[in-house]
Amino acid sequence: MQYPTTPCLSKYIKHYLVFDIPSNGQKRYRHFSNGHNGIVLTLKKEEFVSINSKTTLPETFVFKQISDNQDFYISGATSIVIVLFQPFGLYNLTGIPANHFVSDFEDSSLIFGKEILKLKNQLQSSSNSNEVINHLNSFFTHKIKSNNPLINPFLSNSIQLVHNKKGDISVNDLCAQIGVTERKMQRMFSKQIGVSPKKFICNIRLHHFLSLLRNEKGFLSLTNLSLQAGYYDQAHLIKEFKKIVGFAPSKYQKTKRLAVNLIEF
Template identity: 30%
Template sequence: MQISPPNHLAPFIRHYIFLENSGENIMSLRLFTDGSCGLILSGDMKLYSGTAKERMPLSFFYGMVSSYKDFFSKEKFSLIAVVFQPYFLHILSGISAKALSNKTIPVEDILTNKLEIFQEKLFNKTAPLSIINGLNTFFTQFLSGGVGTDHHLISAAQQYLLLNKGSVSSKDLQHFTGYSERQLERKFEYNMGMSPKKYANIIRMHYFLSLINNRVDDKNMTMLSYQAGYSDQSHLIRDFKNTTGLTPKQYLNKENKMAVNFIEL
């Protein structure tokens, strides 16, 4: 179940996802980058890293992901994923987004005990919509304290890149913002965890994902790769596999997609 935030939170939160495993079967999950960071909130989950088999915190923030991460759980659980706009974790934590990239951080390390009430509600099987409404109130109150001075610049640059589906030159972005290439790179890395070029490449990849999710016949794959701005199909497939760990066909064959970048293996 994917739920949008209220309009006033949309500049900071992309969406909420409620996920439940009611059986005893192992559930294997893959999260790959969509240019977002976020929060995984649970009251009873036993989640492990798919590679190191390391026990994850009960609830945690995750920074910008450069590629993909696998997780698995073999017991019943319910969780809410809060998918942030790429700069929101920096606003919440006050920590450089670059320092948080590819890291998971227990919620108490950033917000002490402020999210415990939501973990308890998940543990007690409170209706997910009620919990999400409470989270909307929490984030609204947090943002009432204001945001950093770079927020409006970074948000405007992000929207410019999204509007142009990632096909923006460094000179175009410099002209749009009035900042030099080096200044923009520093601001993006501090607020979002990656350079403008890397973020533009992720936007282009997800534009291609939106195209293939609507038109999946093989004869269109090459045409759609060009439409998304790739010079050739082999370049696309290489980037796609580096990002998702799958080929486009393998991705399309995955039936359970909790979100475009959060899939059951």
């Protein structure tokens, strides 16, 4: 289930997600890029393994911006809390450049210290979702007050413009409207977000298409939806979709989804 954060945190955190995964043996999931990074906190100790890297993940880890998708499996029942940052939120809260992360998943304690383990214990002891959200808000409000992060206005305006255009904008046009060189734009995105401007734009356009697909009532064809989302044609959509998600839109529609970009298959 999705929960909002407080107004003062909304500049840095998009929302929280809380899931209960029942015990039905080993389940395989796929996470694909959406323009955000975040923190995962597993509240019940079960095996959480990245299939791509063939490693068992920590009970709490940071996932960075990814180019396409990551597969993992969970054995047994567990509860998961996800903190989904705004594109530059993790950088602003930690001061760590996004391009300094070596792997797709990093132990949260290496970034946030023992405080994150204390937070996880608080979440595990919570009796309901409201308590969970209150602990999360308290933790990140303290981080903001301690760090006093500054948001780059050029980057913030760039992200807002891409969202306003729903990903239907070129990097050249983005630079021209924001008033920075392409080189500066590339550096800002690499350092604070972790992907190139082009990749970020592709992610936003894809997720705009997914929102159209979710709200479509059967009146429009895939071709019409692809044109409405800013793709040249259906072939262009399917090529980009497969590159990011790993398979065609028709298969995606048949999957069981915990979130838009978190699917069981």
